[in-house]
Amino acid sequence: MVIRIAAVGDVHLDEDVVGRFRPALEELPGRADVLLLAGDLTRHGTEAEARCVAQEFGGLGVPVIAVLGNHDHQCDQVPQVVGALTEAGITVLEGDGVVLDCADGRLGVAGVKGFGGGFAGRCASDFGEPEMKAFVRTTTESADRLSAALQSLDCDVLVALTHYSPVPDTLAGEPLEIYPFLGCYQLGQAIDSAPTALALHGHAHHGSERGVTPGGVRVRNVAHPVIKQAYSIFYLGDHLDQAEVSSVGTGGIQQSWS
Amino acid sequence: MTVHDPGAGPPDEYVEAEIHRLLTEDPAVAEQGITVVRTERGLVLYGEVESANRRNEILRRVAGRFPDVPITSDIGVTRTQAPTEIEQLP
Numbered sequence: 001m002v003i004r005i006a007a008v009g010d011v012h013l014d015e016d017v018v019g020r021f022r023p024a025l026e027e028l029p030g031r032a033d034v035l036l037l038a039g040d041l042t043r044h045g046t047e048a049e050a051r052c053v054a055q056e057f058g059g060l061g062v063p064v065i066a067v068l069g070n071h072d073h074q075c076d077q078v079p080q081v082v083g084a085l086t087e088a089g090i091t092v093l094e095g096d097g098v099v100l101d102c103a104d105g106r107l108g109v110a111g112v113k114g115f116g117g118g119f120a121g122r123c124a125s126d127f128g129e130p131e132m133k134a135f136v137r138t139t140t141e142s143a144d145r146l147s148a149a150l151q152s153l154d155c156d157v158l159v160a161l162t163h164y165s166p167v168p169d170t171l172a173g174e175p176l177e178i179y180p181f182l183g184c185y186q187l188g189q190a191i192d193s194a195p196t197a198l199a200l201h202g203h204a205h206h207g208s209e210r211g212v213t214p215g216g217v218r219v220r221n222v223a224h225p226v227i228k229q230a231y232s233i234f235y236l237g238d239h240l241d242q243a244e245v246s247s248v249g250t251g252g253i254q255q256s257w258s
Numbered sequence: 259m260t261v262h263d264p265g266a267g268p269p270d271e272y273v274e275a276e277i278h279r280l281l282t283e284d285p286a287v288a289e290q291g292i293t294v295v296r297t298e299r300g301l302v303l304y305g306e307v308e309s310a311n312r313r314n315e316i317l318r319r320v321a322g323r324f325p326d327v328p329i330t331s332d333i334g335v336t337r338t339q340a341p342t343e344i345e346q347l348p
Contacts, residue, residue, distance in 0.1 A: 004344075012308050013308075016311045021338050023340075024340035074288070197347070205291030206293065225291055229337060234344065240347075240348055
């Protein structure tokens with residue numbers, strides 16, 4: 001069994017970008033079973049920009065599944081953005097999941113935007129001012145929804161899709177000071193609460209590609225400025241070319257906290 | 259590389275911070291992935307954007323807001339070719 005997953009995040013579509021991705025996207029039907037979009041699909045989160053996303057990523061001949069990012073919330077038009085994407089056949093996840101029948105098996109994708117908060121030992125706490133508590137509770141509730149969605153899916157291969165990062169590994173290259181705005185350990189904890197095979201995220205434009213959760217789940221940062229191509233392709237399964245298989249040990253640059 | 263140098267003195271940390279916020283909060287830019295670095299010769303903007311128009315607009319906006327600060331832009335446009343390799347994960 002091999003499930004072929006294409007993924008990219010942070011494409012920040014507007015009229016000036018429409019058409020740039022399309023030639024590469026037209027190749028997808030022969031190369032991947034699904035395309036996953038890891039948030040920040042637009043610049044400001046307007047309905048007009050979402051229609052640009054629909055034009056660029058709709059009608060590809062493969063299922064397209066997305067989560068939104070922080071940019072997609074900027075203009076407070078989330079229902080309109082989701083509506084425009086859904087009209088184009090793009091599935092938008094937020095605390096829920098979907099199972100796809102692929103040629104070789106059933107792929108489950110659970111998705112949530114996620115939020116910041118930081119990582120173990122260097123994270124925000126649910127304490128103090130109302131604003132601080134609201135911040136951390138947003139993080140916790142988002143991670144809880146991801147955990148429940150992952151655990152609810154009956155499938156052969158399980159993938160977690162977020163915008164914010166679940167691990168610090170894939171943030172290597174970003175300033176340490178902004179890690180709490182780029183991801184949180186609670187998302188990693190959610191991913192480790194289920195038999196997740198792969199976690200994909202975006203958001204960290206200056207981060208690095210590869211990481212692993214404390215529970216051993218591979219994490220890939222597919223932000224467009226990181227992968228520097230229209231999308232990346234991952235093969236998941238048990239009939240892979242062993243000479244080309246990536247081992248768990250090939251994580252991103254290990255960040256020293258000291 | 260595009261250089262805007264009106265021959266003014268060195269920028270300070272507040273200018274750096276203000277430019278960084280402008281890049282995100284100005285609706286005409288809305289970029290969080292641009293790094294502002296202070297050097298002896300002025301400020302250098304690094305990063306990648308999705309179109310040449312956006313790269314030009316960043317320099318225009320920053321130069322317009324801070325006409326006395328020497329600005330160097332080294333911002334690229336992210337490539338969009340199809341991948342030539344896959345990653346296999348057991």
